Amino acid sequence: MKSLVSKFALIAIFASMFSFSTVFGAEHSKGMMEMEPVSGGDSCIKCHKGIESIRDTKSDMMQQIIAMGQGLGDSAGCVVCHGGNPEDGTVKGAHKGAPAAHAGGLAEFVRDPGSMWIADKTCGICHADTVENTMKSLMMTEAGKIQGNMHSWGTYNTKKVQYANYDVKDKDGKTPAWGTKVYKDYMIKMIDKYPNQFPTELKQLPLPPSGPEDFAGKSEDEIAAMASITYQRSDCQRCHIGVRGRKGRGDWRGMGCSACHIPYGNEGIYEGKDPTINKKENGHLLVHMIQGTREAKVKTPSGMEFSGIHPETCNSCHNRGKRIGVSYVGLMEQPYGSPLNVGGKSQSKHHGKRYKHIKEDLHFEAGMTCQDCHTSVDMHGDGTLFGTTLGQVEIECSDCHGTNDKYPWELKIGFGENFKIKTSNKARGMAEELPYWMTQGTVYDKQGGYLLSTRGNPLGNVVKVENKEKVIVHLASGKDLEVPLLKYKAKTNTYKSKDAHVAMGEIKAHMENLECYSCHSDWAPQCYGCHVKVDYTPGKSQIDWIASGSSNFKNGETSESILGTKGKKLFGKPSETRSYLRWEDPILGINGENLVTPVIPGCQVTFTVIGPDGKTLILNKQARVDDNGQNVAGTDMSPVQPHTSGRKARSCESCHSNPKALGYGIQDGQFLQKQGEDLYMDLQDLRTGKYVPKNKTVQMKGIPGMDYDWSQIVTRDGKQLQTVGTHWPDSRPLDQGMRERMEKTGLCMGCHQNMSNDEIWGKLNTDKKLDMNEHIKKMHEIAKKAAKATK
Template identity: 50%
Template sequence: MARKKVCCMLAFGLVFAAGSAAYAGGGCSTKECHAGLSDIKPADHEMMRTIKMNGAQHGDPDGCVMCHGGNPKATKKEEAHKGIPATLRMAPGPKDFYPDPGSIWIAENTCGACHPGYVYRTKQSLMNTEAGKISGNLHTWGFEEVQNFKNPYGNYDTEDIDGQEPISGTETYKEYMREQIAMYPDQYPTSLKMLPQPTLEEINKDPKKAALTYQRHDCQRCHIGVRGREKRGDYRGMGCSACHILYGNEGLYEGNDKSIDKTKPGHMLKHEIVGTRKTGGIPVESCNSCHNRGKRIGVSYQGLMEFPYGSPYDKNGKTQPKLHTKKYLFISDDLHHQVQSREGNPKGGLLCQDCHTSIDVHGDGNIHGTTMGQVEIECTDCHGRPDKYPWELPVGYGDEFGKKLDPKPRGVAEQRLIPGMQFGTKYDPEDGFVLTARGNPIGNVVRRGNKVIVHSATGNDFEVPVLKNLQLENKWKDPSAEVAMSSVSKHMDKMECYACHASWVPQCYGCHVQVNYSPKDGKPRQGIDWVASGNAQKKNGQTAESVLGTGGIKSAGKPMEKRSYLRWEDPVLGIGGEGRVTPLMPGCQVTYTVINEKGETLVNNEIAMAPDEAAQLGQKHVPLAIDMAPVQPHTAQRKARTCESCHANPKVAGLGLGGGAFGYRQSENIVEDLVDAKTGKPIPKNYKVQIPAIPKLKFDWSQIVDRDGTQLATVGTHWPLSRAFNKEELDNFLRAGTCMGCHQNMSEKELWKKVSTDGTLDPKKHLEMMNNMVKQMAKDGVKPAAMQK
């Protein structure tokens, strides 16, 4: 507690200096060193004044020593970038020279000195542990350790040393999380073990353990414990710097520090911290240095979908440069990202931080096994329902996870959480801060009468379209919106908002993974082991790969990936972990091939099974472990999907492209040569297999369920409620026969002649005719049961 008090005193500008008085003169921005270097914050900013005031007590009027450490009296780089002033040994601040003060491994002595609690929370958060990504991938390889929704592994050995009471949040939030943890203890583990490193002996005995090599080499590079890959679009800092220090896609420095090479990639854009409204917030593209794989929510929010071609050509006849090692097609960005706003609002899009809270990003001090375990917000927190304002909704609405909610309205908050009051931009609460689904104030979103105002970190203020106001004022822009959200109230009760509003989802079907341990050109195949590199921490906060050009620790094996095909339109729907209808996207749909150090193929195109999924569903048929994952795709559009795009589309129902008509021969070798049409066998004796078989895959990647409601593949690996539609739901969902009820009579020419006229009906007139017919039937006393007969 004493430590926290000291940190808070430092944060508010009260100087703590151990030992002797301040050094005279000195500093880092002399002409021989970092001449032209800008302050990390504007000179008039309270944070900058505090840093300089404290720095002066340790011989550095520029304040650099308060973040970086080092020797401010030195005149040579080697001496300056070493150690700390004696006065800092007992005072809050660095304990060595830190090249990146934001590194999570030393941030308690830098950022944490003024922001108590943040570093511990962030270390435990998914940004650092990536527990959910690890368990999801291992499940698709058939690891028993992660079956039944368990989360045993992370990037690091991690322990929740203060117990499972969140250290951040209101009492309402903490009570909500206590109940959540009691219901789903495996999604909120008390500790994690570092992802194991397999030996070649283990892989030869159990080839699926090659998944650990694949995970360590290909999947774990994005967590904030490491600096990440040195590729275009992937340059970033570590820990706090990963988000709060900006890097351009080219990784080039554009500041005025004379000592930094402006032609060498890998440097920050400028020497400045961003985050609050005073500094313009954190651009979406900064988040995308990590959020471009897996769920791909960052690039999807921008409207980008990876594709192989790189077209169109530029003026020099070249295809587009690779970004995150991929090439992109623009589909449609999320409406919240678009510069063109709705009428009455300023131009400009929302940043990720405008919606996502500090707990969403930094965590609450607990270990979270999945994204939905940590993220506390729902669409209805700002938009409400057609019959209820956000403050009239109960705590937990949209976030039910099978819980029965207390119907008491959640109300609003008069104050923000303490960290928000200390460090965030201060906003007038007006009629109260709007609350998240879990009961925390959203510090930049306020109630103004019956309106909701979002204060964006960009400097813009936006009025949110509140559904109850649209209903009361009859301002629906499309009658189908009122029908979908108000008339058919079950949509709001049972569906995620983005089940309709996310008109596209990136769909990368079939992840063909080869892990090869055999030598190539006489040299062992190796790759960067991001877990090993991140765990090789130095006292200056750096890791084995964080110094530019070092490459990190390497380990045996070389993973390679291919895919079957890409789609983006008409995402599949199913049931998500919260128990609501949600979009699904291909998660880890792994079919794996493993080649050992002798060049022997241990397994070829293997797919694991998911007996835990069968047990959870209560069905005899054991689904394949390839995953179709529930997702909030961050691709919301103003105009939602049409009724027909779901209710008349077998793919959306989970029955696969073409209703299961495609991909049914994937389980056999396909020969493309002279073939006997009677037997289907090749005529030549010398032929090659054109398309190798995936023995267990007897249906298309896009299919997850058959028409009888038997689930064929995994749907989500993290929460018990996630699944495909069952038979009853499929029967209700598929309404393709609705049109045929009338149009089958077109074959009866005499009847059709009497009820039809020349020409065609446009959609509006067609709807009017159907509406009039229904009204006439009601007037004639025709009941629905009689109509069915």
């Protein structure tokens, strides 16, 4: 292993990691901590004596930072990223302006150099392409989230991606800025095929209503559209990296580059040695060190050490929507505070919610962080304007594991995706070297070659062992793991169960038509029925995260980023509740790649709007939208990779004998069939069904047009009830023919209807009670005898 870092890349990484929500921890809306002045210049290190070095002082990165800092009168190099005046010994003077010779042209002192609004002058000194790509990436635009939600509300009845958090254009054409030639060719074909999912320009999401006057003369559809934007801007957009986001337990983070590369504990308490930071105040980084690569060790004064970006950092954002972050570590939110804490207190809220532990993803159990699978393109983008994660994420399970009959390097480009993009039938092979943008961190020895993603980029941490049928993945945490190769297991007959051989080796359709995680996802969070109320009565208000990010200043701050500030407020306050929660046996459908995938509730929105005068303007309404040629409820069931993989796949019966898996609803949709009616709870004349009291109250208000369970997406005769995916044209319920072929409910009846027939059953039965394996063996014997008799 060796580190190849360009001369100035180190400086930019340093800049991106500094998050002075912490270094100047006393800086908040009430002002900075008063400190005694110092004299003689070099004031940064004199005041912040004891602060952790952002990297090991012996590293090339830190040596270069120090060298640049010394040229600017700062022995620690703080001004390289933060600006300021190291010659001034006062708190106010030192945190003002920037050296005239600053390499990035910085003119102001900046608290958080990672902020996207200042990163071109800090991180961009050396990582200009990374900053530019990230500005167009989904973590900044959130274009897919916006489009999906607007579609669910019926605001924009189209799968074309049109809006983002901020105006942005793809000015350099459709050829990606990053990527190998193979990757770029593949992506150009993909962009040409799906122009609605790869916009060339995105406009900022329109403004919400600003006051009661905006409701005058508006139709119900227009009011619903305004409410959808209010909801989107306040409840959904807090996670984009243009803002610091919600300030609370589990959500503390920096902005922009710092959102990922600076470690924050979930309590937001600083545990380092900088004397200027309040160690009892929430909202500060854990220690003043970078997290990112295997070589960038984070060390605490208590003696703890780690490397890589822990999933808990990712989870400061990835805890809503598809909830893949918290699911990955085994958590699912619940409405209960149990089990109780000491003193009988309720469980503490985390990300504003309470959780139950279900089961970790096997990759997390093995010590893998998100970055061990997800590439730099997955995170920062490649310079393309992506509309959805399916467009930006380049990896597939088979990229590392291969298939039963092919090793990863024997697969063709595009395998694992079913976009029907024409590629060479030749084996994809492996890469012998990494492109420059993959060398600005830990670079691992290639050994027998770097494996490639399905789209043709090297996986820099996944290598084939030279002259062996063996693959090693190098984890950012410091571990090295051997990757299970399916072909090797098939060749050596080392599957742990015969089920695996049958499912992947005998039934070819599984490998051709299914995502691997269709079977290997142990569970998936299923939050059925999203009931949204948007209340516009006087005094109701909430943060507008897009407006707050748009209010950004020369020092990189936004109107909400400093501790104690609340950001820009909007008119109206949304709130949410739900119908019920499940986690077991997720539904199956077809994703945008035209492959079978788990499907979970996305935004199953039923909305209610309270007007400025307190009157109910809309009650329990579901939008109607076009999907797969049918007019259906806009309540969305979303194709998903749940990130809950387990070694033991779901059983055959959990799909083939389970109506829910096929899309027919829990227990074949026989429950919750009266949701469209007003339901009362009171004394009845049971002969007529009439209620006896004149004074009665509706217990459950009906949802017009809803006479089915939230978990049902299609009827047995093919009528689609809800949307399945709001982005890609191929996403849909399982096809009619597929459902009919899959369903094997009642197979037991084929044999057991004959149990009372001595002529048949007497010749098959034994006195022994058969367990499952013996039962399977018996059926196998019967099949062989039947085949022999037929001959």
